[in-house]
Amino acid sequence: xxxxxxxxxxxxxxxxxxxxxxxxxxxxxxxxxxxxxxxxxxxxxxxxxxxxxxxxxxxxxxxxxxxxxxxxxxxxxxxxxxxxxxxxxxxxxxxxxxxxxxxxxxxxxxxxxxxxxxxxxxxxxxxxxxxxxxxxxxxxxxxxxxxxxxxxxxxxxxxxxxxxxxxxxxxxxxxxxxxxxxxxxxxxxxxxxxxxxxxxxxxxxxxxxxxxxxxxxxxxxxxxxxxxxxxxxxxxxxxxxxxxxxxxxxxxxxxxxxxxxxxxxxxxxxxxxxxxxxxxxxxxxxxxxxxxx
Amino acid sequence: xxxxxxxxxxxxxxxxxxxxxxxxxxxxxxxxxxxxxxxxxxxxxxxxxxxxxxxxxxxxxxxxxxxxxxxxxxxxxxxxxxxxxxxxxxxxxxxxxxxxxxxxxxxxxxxxxxxxxxxxxxxxxxxxxxxxxxxxxxxxxxxxxxxxxxxxxxxxxxxx
Numbered sequence: 448x449x450x451x452x453x454x455x456x457x458x459x460x461x462x463x464x465x466x467x468x469x470x471x472x473x474x475x476x477x478x479x480x481x482x483x484x485x486x487x488x489x490x491x492x493x494x495x496x497x498x499x500x501x502x503x504x505x506x507x508x509x510x511x512x513x514x515x516x517x518x519x520x521x522x523x524x525x526x527x528x529x530x531x532x533x534x535x536x537x538x539x540x541x542x543x544x545x546x547x548x549x550x551x552x553x554x555x556x557x558x559x560x561x562x563x564x565x566x567x568x569x570x571x572x573x574x575x576x577x578x579x580x581x582x583x584x585x586x587x588x589x590x591x592x593x594x595x596x597x598x599x600x601x602x603x604x605x606x607x608x609x610x611x612x613x614x615x616x617x618x619x620x621x622x623x624x625x626x627x628x629x630x631x632x633x634x635x636x637x638x639x640x641x642x643x644x645x646x647x648x649x650x651x652x653x654x655x656x657x658x659x660x661x662x663x664x665x666x667x668x669x670x671x672x673x674x675x676x677x678x679x680x681x682x683x684x685x686x687x688x689x690x691x692x693x694x695x696x697x698x699x700x701x702x703x704x705x706x707x708x709x710x711x712x713x714x715x716x717x718x719x720x721x722x723x724x725x726x727x728x729x730x731x732x733x734x735x736x737x738x739x740x
Numbered sequence: 741x742x743x744x745x746x747x748x749x750x751x752x753x754x755x756x757x758x759x760x761x762x763x764x765x766x767x768x769x770x771x772x773x774x775x776x777x778x779x780x781x782x783x784x785x786x787x788x789x790x791x792x793x794x795x796x797x798x799x800x801x802x803x804x805x806x807x808x809x810x811x812x813x814x815x816x817x818x819x820x821x822x823x824x825x826x827x828x829x830x831x832x833x834x835x836x837x838x839x840x841x842x843x844x845x846x847x848x849x850x851x852x853x854x855x856x857x858x859x860x861x862x863x864x865x866x867x868x869x870x871x872x873x874x875x876x877x878x879x880x881x882x883x884x885x886x887x888x889x890x891x892x893x894x895x896x897x898x899x900x
Binding site for chain 1: 745761762763765768784785786789792798799800801803804805806808809853856857871872874875876
Protein backbone atom coordinates (compact mmCIF):
# COMPACT_ATOMS: atom_id res chain seq x y z
CA UNK A 448 0.00 0.00 0.00
CA UNK A 449 3.01 2.26 -0.43
CA UNK A 450 4.27 3.02 -3.92
CA UNK A 451 7.54 1.67 -5.28
CA UNK A 452 10.40 4.15 -5.28
CA UNK A 453 10.64 6.60 -8.19
CA UNK A 454 12.58 9.65 -9.25
CA UNK A 455 10.54 12.83 -9.04
CA UNK A 456 10.86 15.44 -11.78
CA UNK A 457 9.00 18.74 -11.66
CA UNK A 458 9.49 20.75 -14.87
CA UNK A 459 8.20 24.31 -15.11
CA UNK A 460 7.98 24.58 -18.89
CA UNK A 461 6.18 22.44 -21.43
CA UNK A 462 9.42 22.01 -23.40
CA UNK A 463 11.18 20.66 -20.30
CA UNK A 464 8.37 18.22 -19.64
CA UNK A 465 8.53 17.02 -23.24
CA UNK A 466 12.32 16.62 -23.01
CA UNK A 467 11.92 14.45 -19.90
CA UNK A 468 9.31 12.29 -21.62
CA UNK A 469 11.57 11.99 -24.66
CA UNK A 470 14.43 10.88 -22.41
CA UNK A 471 12.56 8.39 -20.24
CA UNK A 472 9.69 7.27 -22.49
CA UNK A 473 7.75 4.32 -21.14
CA UNK A 474 9.72 4.36 -17.87
CA UNK A 475 8.03 7.65 -17.01
CA UNK A 476 4.47 8.54 -16.10
CA UNK A 477 2.96 12.02 -16.18
CA UNK A 478 1.52 13.14 -12.85
CA UNK A 479 -1.33 15.67 -13.11
CA UNK A 480 -4.09 15.37 -10.49
CA UNK A 481 -2.94 11.91 -9.50
CA UNK A 482 -6.40 10.75 -8.46
CA UNK A 483 -6.16 7.67 -10.69
CA UNK A 484 -2.42 7.23 -11.05
CA UNK A 485 -1.49 7.44 -7.37
CA UNK A 486 -3.98 4.76 -6.24
CA UNK A 487 -2.51 2.49 -8.94
CA UNK A 488 0.98 3.29 -7.64
CA UNK A 489 -0.10 2.66 -4.04
CA UNK A 490 -1.39 -0.76 -5.12
CA UNK A 491 1.87 -1.19 -7.12
CA UNK A 492 -0.16 -1.86 -10.22
CA UNK A 493 1.85 1.02 -11.69
CA UNK A 494 5.57 1.29 -10.89
CA UNK A 495 6.98 4.14 -12.96
CA UNK A 496 10.71 4.72 -12.51
CA UNK A 497 10.21 8.43 -13.16
CA UNK A 498 7.31 10.63 -12.28
CA UNK A 499 7.05 13.80 -14.38
CA UNK A 500 4.92 16.15 -12.28
CA UNK A 501 3.35 18.77 -14.59
CA UNK A 502 1.55 20.62 -11.79
CA UNK A 503 4.14 23.41 -11.86
CA UNK A 504 3.82 24.03 -15.60
CA UNK A 505 1.68 27.15 -15.34
CA UNK A 506 1.15 27.30 -19.11
CA UNK A 507 -1.07 24.20 -18.84
CA UNK A 508 -3.50 25.62 -16.27
CA UNK A 509 -5.79 27.66 -18.50
CA UNK A 510 -9.49 27.43 -19.28
CA UNK A 511 -9.99 29.55 -22.40
CA UNK A 512 -12.84 30.35 -24.73
CA UNK A 513 -12.52 30.59 -28.49
CA UNK A 514 -15.39 30.99 -30.95
CA UNK A 515 -17.41 27.80 -30.66
CA UNK A 516 -14.94 26.10 -28.35
CA UNK A 517 -13.71 25.96 -24.78
CA UNK A 518 -10.17 24.74 -24.26
CA UNK A 519 -9.16 23.17 -20.94
CA UNK A 520 -5.47 22.89 -20.09
CA UNK A 521 -3.80 19.73 -18.81
CA UNK A 522 -3.65 20.77 -15.16
CA UNK A 523 -6.98 22.59 -14.91
CA UNK A 524 -8.75 20.93 -11.98
CA UNK A 525 -12.15 19.35 -12.44
CA UNK A 526 -13.58 21.45 -9.61
CA UNK A 527 -12.21 24.68 -11.13
CA UNK A 528 -13.70 23.73 -14.49
CA UNK A 529 -17.09 22.89 -12.95
CA UNK A 530 -17.41 26.31 -11.30
CA UNK A 531 -15.82 28.30 -14.16
CA UNK A 532 -18.28 30.82 -15.63
CA UNK A 533 -17.35 29.93 -19.21
CA UNK A 534 -17.86 26.20 -18.61
CA UNK A 535 -21.13 26.68 -16.72
CA UNK A 536 -22.50 28.88 -19.47
CA UNK A 537 -21.19 27.15 -22.61
CA UNK A 538 -20.58 23.54 -21.54
CA UNK A 539 -23.15 22.93 -18.80
CA UNK A 540 -23.02 19.20 -19.53
CA UNK A 541 -19.34 19.12 -18.59
CA UNK A 542 -20.00 21.04 -15.37
CA UNK A 543 -22.80 18.66 -14.40
CA UNK A 544 -20.85 15.50 -15.28
CA UNK A 545 -17.95 16.60 -13.07
CA UNK A 546 -20.38 16.53 -10.15
CA UNK A 547 -20.60 12.76 -10.59
CA UNK A 548 -16.82 12.26 -10.26
CA UNK A 549 -15.77 10.93 -6.86
CA UNK A 550 -16.23 13.68 -4.31
CA UNK A 551 -15.25 17.33 -4.00
CA UNK A 552 -11.86 16.37 -2.54
CA UNK A 553 -11.17 14.28 -5.65
CA UNK A 554 -12.43 16.99 -8.02
CA UNK A 555 -10.20 19.54 -6.23
CA UNK A 556 -7.10 17.67 -7.46
CA UNK A 557 -8.28 15.61 -10.41
CA UNK A 558 -7.94 17.18 -13.85
CA UNK A 559 -10.28 17.10 -16.83
CA UNK A 560 -7.47 16.10 -19.19
CA UNK A 561 -6.08 13.51 -16.78
CA UNK A 562 -9.42 11.70 -16.70
CA UNK A 563 -9.31 11.49 -20.51
CA UNK A 564 -5.70 10.27 -20.53
CA UNK A 565 -6.49 7.62 -17.91
CA UNK A 566 -9.37 6.42 -20.13
CA UNK A 567 -11.39 4.44 -17.64
CA UNK A 568 -14.27 3.07 -19.74
CA UNK A 569 -16.76 3.87 -16.97
CA UNK A 570 -15.50 7.40 -16.31
CA UNK A 571 -17.76 10.36 -16.97
CA UNK A 572 -15.50 12.76 -18.88
CA UNK A 573 -14.58 10.49 -21.81
CA UNK A 574 -18.33 10.14 -22.48
CA UNK A 575 -18.77 13.92 -22.34
CA UNK A 576 -15.74 14.35 -24.62
CA UNK A 577 -17.44 12.16 -27.23
CA UNK A 578 -20.77 13.93 -26.90
CA UNK A 579 -19.19 17.39 -27.18
CA UNK A 580 -16.88 16.52 -30.13
CA UNK A 581 -13.79 17.21 -28.07
CA UNK A 582 -10.35 17.31 -29.62
CA UNK A 583 -7.33 16.24 -27.62
CA UNK A 584 -4.10 18.15 -28.27
CA UNK A 585 -0.89 16.14 -27.93
CA UNK A 586 2.69 17.36 -28.09
CA UNK A 587 6.09 15.76 -28.22
CA UNK A 588 9.43 17.43 -28.72
CA UNK A 589 9.36 18.85 -32.24
CA UNK A 590 5.80 17.93 -33.21
CA UNK A 591 2.19 18.12 -32.19
CA UNK A 592 -1.10 16.57 -33.26
CA UNK A 593 -4.78 16.94 -32.51
CA UNK A 594 -6.92 13.84 -32.16
CA UNK A 595 -10.74 13.69 -32.10
CA UNK A 596 -11.95 12.16 -28.84
CA UNK A 597 -13.53 9.24 -30.64
CA UNK A 598 -10.14 8.21 -32.04
CA UNK A 599 -8.26 8.97 -28.82
CA UNK A 600 -9.56 6.02 -26.79
CA UNK A 601 -8.12 2.79 -28.18
CA UNK A 602 -8.94 0.19 -25.53
CA UNK A 603 -9.46 -0.47 -21.85
CA UNK A 604 -7.41 2.20 -19.99
CA UNK A 605 -5.58 2.79 -23.24
CA UNK A 606 -5.31 5.76 -25.58
CA UNK A 607 -3.26 6.63 -28.64
CA UNK A 608 -0.92 8.74 -26.45
CA UNK A 609 2.67 7.67 -27.11
CA UNK A 610 5.07 7.42 -24.16
CA UNK A 611 6.91 10.58 -25.24
CA UNK A 612 3.72 12.58 -25.81
CA UNK A 613 2.01 14.94 -23.40
CA UNK A 614 -1.69 15.76 -23.47
CA UNK A 615 -1.51 19.57 -23.49
CA UNK A 616 -5.17 20.55 -23.58
CA UNK A 617 -8.60 19.41 -24.68
CA UNK A 618 -10.99 21.61 -26.63
CA UNK A 619 -14.69 20.95 -26.31
CA UNK A 620 -17.15 22.17 -28.97
CA UNK A 621 -19.89 24.44 -27.69
CA UNK A 622 -23.21 23.06 -29.01
CA UNK A 623 -25.23 25.43 -31.23
CA UNK A 624 -27.72 27.68 -29.43
CA UNK A 625 -30.97 25.89 -28.71
CA UNK A 626 -29.34 22.48 -28.26
CA UNK A 627 -30.71 20.53 -25.31
CA UNK A 628 -28.52 18.19 -23.33
CA UNK A 629 -28.85 15.40 -20.80
CA UNK A 630 -26.24 13.56 -18.76
CA UNK A 631 -27.09 10.79 -16.36
CA UNK A 632 -25.57 7.68 -14.89
CA UNK A 633 -26.20 4.86 -12.47
CA UNK A 634 -23.48 3.98 -9.97
CA UNK A 635 -23.61 1.66 -6.98
CA UNK A 636 -22.64 4.46 -4.61
CA UNK A 637 -22.41 8.24 -4.99
CA UNK A 638 -18.99 9.02 -6.40
CA UNK A 639 -18.28 5.59 -7.85
CA UNK A 640 -17.51 5.01 -11.47
CA UNK A 641 -20.69 4.54 -13.45
CA UNK A 642 -22.19 1.15 -14.24
CA UNK A 643 -23.51 2.98 -17.29
CA UNK A 644 -23.24 6.69 -18.11
CA UNK A 645 -25.09 8.43 -20.94
CA UNK A 646 -24.62 11.85 -22.52
CA UNK A 647 -27.09 13.17 -25.10
CA UNK A 648 -27.51 16.29 -27.21
CA UNK A 649 -30.70 17.11 -29.08
CA UNK A 650 -31.39 19.95 -31.49
CA UNK A 651 -34.78 20.58 -33.09
CA UNK A 652 -35.63 22.22 -36.41
CA UNK A 653 -38.26 24.92 -36.92
CA UNK A 654 -40.96 22.25 -37.30
CA UNK A 655 -40.03 20.76 -33.94
CA UNK A 656 -38.43 17.63 -35.41
CA UNK A 657 -35.03 16.36 -34.37
CA UNK A 658 -32.44 18.12 -36.52
CA UNK A 659 -29.46 16.45 -34.89
CA UNK A 660 -28.92 14.01 -32.07
CA UNK A 661 -25.90 12.81 -30.19
CA UNK A 662 -25.86 9.78 -27.90
CA UNK A 663 -22.64 8.71 -26.14
CA UNK A 664 -22.27 5.96 -23.56
CA UNK A 665 -19.69 4.80 -21.04
CA UNK A 666 -19.48 1.57 -19.07
CA UNK A 667 -20.77 -0.58 -21.93
CA UNK A 668 -17.47 -1.61 -23.50
CA UNK A 669 -13.70 -1.13 -23.33
CA UNK A 670 -14.01 2.45 -24.65
CA UNK A 671 -16.77 5.05 -24.54
CA UNK A 672 -18.91 4.86 -27.68
CA UNK A 673 -21.23 6.91 -29.88
CA UNK A 674 -24.52 5.07 -30.45
CA UNK A 675 -24.85 5.93 -34.14
CA UNK A 676 -27.82 3.71 -34.97
CA UNK A 677 -29.70 5.28 -32.08
CA UNK A 678 -28.77 8.78 -33.25
CA UNK A 679 -29.90 7.84 -36.75
CA UNK A 680 -33.42 6.78 -35.76
CA UNK A 681 -33.92 10.04 -33.84
CA UNK A 682 -33.14 12.43 -36.69
CA UNK A 683 -36.14 13.75 -38.62
CA UNK A 684 -38.66 12.49 -36.06
CA UNK A 685 -40.88 14.25 -33.56
CA UNK A 686 -39.35 13.99 -30.08
CA UNK A 687 -41.44 12.34 -27.38
CA UNK A 688 -41.93 9.23 -25.30
CA UNK A 689 -42.56 6.93 -28.26
CA UNK A 690 -39.45 8.04 -30.07
CA UNK A 691 -37.30 7.86 -26.94
CA UNK A 692 -38.56 4.34 -26.20
CA UNK A 693 -37.59 3.34 -29.71
CA UNK A 694 -34.16 4.90 -29.12
CA UNK A 695 -33.83 2.96 -25.88
CA UNK A 696 -34.61 -0.29 -27.70
CA UNK A 697 -32.12 0.51 -30.46
CA UNK A 698 -29.25 1.32 -28.15
CA UNK A 699 -29.51 -2.19 -26.68
CA UNK A 700 -28.78 -3.65 -30.11
CA UNK A 701 -25.62 -1.66 -30.74
CA UNK A 702 -23.68 -2.24 -27.52
CA UNK A 703 -21.93 -5.33 -26.22
CA UNK A 704 -21.40 -4.75 -22.48
CA UNK A 705 -19.43 -7.35 -20.56
CA UNK A 706 -20.14 -9.03 -17.23
CA UNK A 707 -18.07 -8.04 -14.25
CA UNK A 708 -18.30 -8.05 -10.48
CA UNK A 709 -20.46 -4.90 -10.52
CA UNK A 710 -23.13 -5.83 -13.07
CA UNK A 711 -24.07 -8.41 -15.67
CA UNK A 712 -24.05 -7.70 -19.37
CA UNK A 713 -27.85 -7.94 -19.52
CA UNK A 714 -28.29 -5.52 -16.65
CA UNK A 715 -25.94 -3.01 -18.26
CA UNK A 716 -27.84 -3.30 -21.55
CA UNK A 717 -31.10 -2.70 -19.66
CA UNK A 718 -29.61 0.31 -17.86
CA UNK A 719 -28.31 1.75 -21.12
CA UNK A 720 -31.85 1.77 -22.54
CA UNK A 721 -33.37 3.31 -19.42
CA UNK A 722 -30.68 5.98 -19.17
CA UNK A 723 -30.81 6.87 -22.87
CA UNK A 724 -34.55 7.42 -22.54
CA UNK A 725 -34.10 9.57 -19.42
CA UNK A 726 -31.22 11.59 -20.87
CA UNK A 727 -33.14 12.24 -24.09
CA UNK A 728 -36.19 13.32 -22.10
CA UNK A 729 -34.04 15.78 -20.15
CA UNK A 730 -32.38 17.00 -23.34
CA UNK A 731 -35.80 17.52 -24.94
CA UNK A 732 -36.97 19.68 -22.03
CA UNK A 733 -33.84 21.80 -22.29
CA UNK A 734 -34.27 22.19 -26.07
CA UNK A 735 -37.52 23.92 -25.44
CA UNK A 736 -35.98 26.08 -22.76
CA UNK A 737 -33.08 27.19 -24.95
CA UNK A 738 -35.32 27.76 -27.99
CA UNK A 739 -37.58 30.02 -25.94
CA UNK A 740 -34.68 31.90 -24.41
CA UNK B 741 17.32 4.30 -4.35
CA UNK B 742 16.22 7.79 -5.37
CA UNK B 743 17.70 10.73 -3.53
CA UNK B 744 15.83 12.31 -0.70
CA UNK B 745 14.49 15.71 -1.67
CA UNK B 746 13.94 18.72 0.49
CA UNK B 747 10.40 19.95 0.90
CA UNK B 748 9.32 23.15 2.62
CA UNK B 749 5.68 23.89 3.28
CA UNK B 750 3.42 25.57 5.79
CA UNK B 751 1.40 23.32 8.09
CA UNK B 752 -1.16 24.95 10.37
CA UNK B 753 0.62 28.27 9.98
CA UNK B 754 4.07 26.92 10.81
CA UNK B 755 6.84 26.54 8.25
CA UNK B 756 8.06 22.93 8.08
CA UNK B 757 11.03 21.52 6.23
CA UNK B 758 12.18 17.96 5.80
CA UNK B 759 14.13 15.64 3.53
CA UNK B 760 11.85 12.98 2.17
CA UNK B 761 11.81 10.21 -0.37
CA UNK B 762 9.70 11.29 -3.35
CA UNK B 763 7.28 8.42 -2.68
CA UNK B 764 6.44 9.73 0.80
CA UNK B 765 2.75 10.64 0.77
CA UNK B 766 1.59 13.90 2.30
CA UNK B 767 -0.34 11.84 4.86
CA UNK B 768 2.76 9.91 5.96
CA UNK B 769 4.80 13.11 5.88
CA UNK B 770 2.37 14.72 8.33
CA UNK B 771 2.34 11.67 10.60
CA UNK B 772 5.96 10.50 10.53
CA UNK B 773 8.10 13.51 9.59
CA UNK B 774 6.39 16.15 11.68
CA UNK B 775 4.45 14.05 14.18
CA UNK B 776 0.96 15.31 13.41
CA UNK B 777 -0.91 12.03 13.85
CA UNK B 778 -4.37 13.59 13.74
CA UNK B 779 -4.48 12.88 10.01
CA UNK B 780 -5.58 9.26 9.81
CA UNK B 781 -4.65 6.84 7.07
CA UNK B 782 -7.38 4.39 6.13
CA UNK B 783 -7.58 2.96 2.63
CA UNK B 784 -4.58 4.62 0.97
CA UNK B 785 -6.36 4.81 -2.36
CA UNK B 786 -8.63 7.81 -2.02
CA UNK B 787 -11.86 6.06 -1.09
CA UNK B 788 -12.34 6.48 2.67
CA UNK B 789 -11.63 10.17 3.19
CA UNK B 790 -9.96 9.66 6.59
CA UNK B 791 -6.75 11.41 5.46
CA UNK B 792 -8.57 14.53 4.19
CA UNK B 793 -6.67 17.77 4.82
CA UNK B 794 -6.92 21.23 3.28
CA UNK B 795 -4.27 22.37 0.79
CA UNK B 796 -4.57 26.04 -0.12
CA UNK B 797 -8.03 25.96 1.45
CA UNK B 798 -9.38 23.00 -0.55
CA UNK B 799 -9.93 19.44 0.66
CA UNK B 800 -7.59 16.79 -0.71
CA UNK B 801 -6.87 13.14 -0.01
CA UNK B 802 -3.42 13.38 1.54
CA UNK B 803 -2.76 9.70 0.67
CA UNK B 804 -2.95 10.64 -3.02
CA UNK B 805 -0.43 13.46 -2.89
CA UNK B 806 3.31 13.21 -2.48
CA UNK B 807 4.93 15.49 0.06
CA UNK B 808 7.41 16.69 -2.58
CA UNK B 809 4.49 18.18 -4.49
CA UNK B 810 3.70 20.45 -1.56
CA UNK B 811 6.66 22.82 -1.79
CA UNK B 812 5.45 26.30 -0.88
CA UNK B 813 1.89 25.14 -0.21
CA UNK B 814 -0.29 25.89 2.78
CA UNK B 815 -1.71 22.83 4.56
CA UNK B 816 -4.34 22.72 7.29
CA UNK B 817 -4.77 19.56 9.37
CA UNK B 818 -7.19 18.81 12.19
CA UNK B 819 -4.54 19.99 14.67
CA UNK B 820 -4.85 23.46 13.18
CA UNK B 821 -8.62 23.74 13.49
CA UNK B 822 -9.04 24.85 17.10
CA UNK B 823 -8.38 28.54 17.78
CA UNK B 824 -6.39 27.78 20.98
CA UNK B 825 -5.07 24.71 22.82
CA UNK B 826 -7.91 24.78 25.34
CA UNK B 827 -10.68 25.66 22.89
CA UNK B 828 -12.63 23.82 20.23
CA UNK B 829 -13.45 24.93 16.71
CA UNK B 830 -17.23 25.47 16.30
CA UNK B 831 -17.41 22.29 14.21
CA UNK B 832 -15.53 20.31 16.88
CA UNK B 833 -17.86 21.75 19.51
CA UNK B 834 -20.89 20.69 17.46
CA UNK B 835 -19.45 17.18 17.01
CA UNK B 836 -18.92 17.03 20.78
CA UNK B 837 -22.44 18.19 21.58
CA UNK B 838 -24.17 15.88 19.08
CA UNK B 839 -22.13 12.78 19.82
CA UNK B 840 -20.86 12.83 16.25
CA UNK B 841 -17.86 10.64 16.93
CA UNK B 842 -17.62 7.11 18.20
CA UNK B 843 -14.19 5.57 17.57
CA UNK B 844 -12.96 8.88 16.14
CA UNK B 845 -11.02 7.44 13.22
CA UNK B 846 -13.03 9.26 10.53
CA UNK B 847 -13.47 12.43 12.59
CA UNK B 848 -10.52 14.53 11.36
CA UNK B 849 -11.50 13.91 7.72
CA UNK B 850 -15.16 14.58 8.51
CA UNK B 851 -14.30 17.87 10.22
CA UNK B 852 -12.15 19.18 7.39
CA UNK B 853 -14.63 18.05 4.73
CA UNK B 854 -17.43 19.76 6.68
CA UNK B 855 -15.32 22.90 6.98
CA UNK B 856 -14.94 23.21 3.20
CA UNK B 857 -18.60 22.32 2.74
CA UNK B 858 -19.77 25.13 5.04
CA UNK B 859 -17.32 27.60 3.56
CA UNK B 860 -18.75 26.85 0.08
CA UNK B 861 -22.35 26.64 1.27
CA UNK B 862 -22.96 28.22 4.71
CA UNK B 863 -26.60 27.08 4.92
CA UNK B 864 -26.78 23.58 3.41
CA UNK B 865 -29.86 21.37 3.45
CA UNK B 866 -29.61 17.96 5.13
CA UNK B 867 -29.39 16.40 1.67
CA UNK B 868 -26.50 18.68 0.73
CA UNK B 869 -24.67 17.77 3.94
CA UNK B 870 -25.18 14.05 3.24
CA UNK B 871 -23.89 14.47 -0.30
CA UNK B 872 -21.00 16.62 0.89
CA UNK B 873 -19.90 13.99 3.39
CA UNK B 874 -20.54 11.01 1.09
CA UNK B 875 -16.83 10.66 0.35
CA UNK B 876 -15.97 10.13 4.02
CA UNK B 877 -16.65 6.70 5.45
CA UNK B 878 -17.56 6.15 9.11
CA UNK B 879 -17.11 2.47 9.90
CA UNK B 880 -19.04 2.98 13.16
CA UNK B 881 -21.89 4.10 10.86
CA UNK B 882 -22.52 7.15 13.03
CA UNK B 883 -23.67 9.26 10.11
CA UNK B 884 -26.92 10.51 11.62
CA UNK B 885 -25.19 12.39 14.41
CA UNK B 886 -22.42 13.63 12.12
CA UNK B 887 -25.01 15.15 9.80
CA UNK B 888 -26.83 16.64 12.82
CA UNK B 889 -23.60 18.19 14.08
CA UNK B 890 -22.77 19.77 10.74
CA UNK B 891 -26.29 21.15 10.40
CA UNK B 892 -26.09 22.53 13.95
CA UNK B 893 -22.75 24.19 13.23
CA UNK B 894 -24.22 25.69 10.07
CA UNK B 895 -27.27 26.95 11.95
CA UNK B 896 -25.05 28.53 14.61
CA UNK B 897 -23.36 30.42 11.79
CA UNK B 898 -19.97 30.44 13.46
CA UNK B 899 -17.98 28.39 10.92
CA UNK B 900 -17.72 30.20 7.61
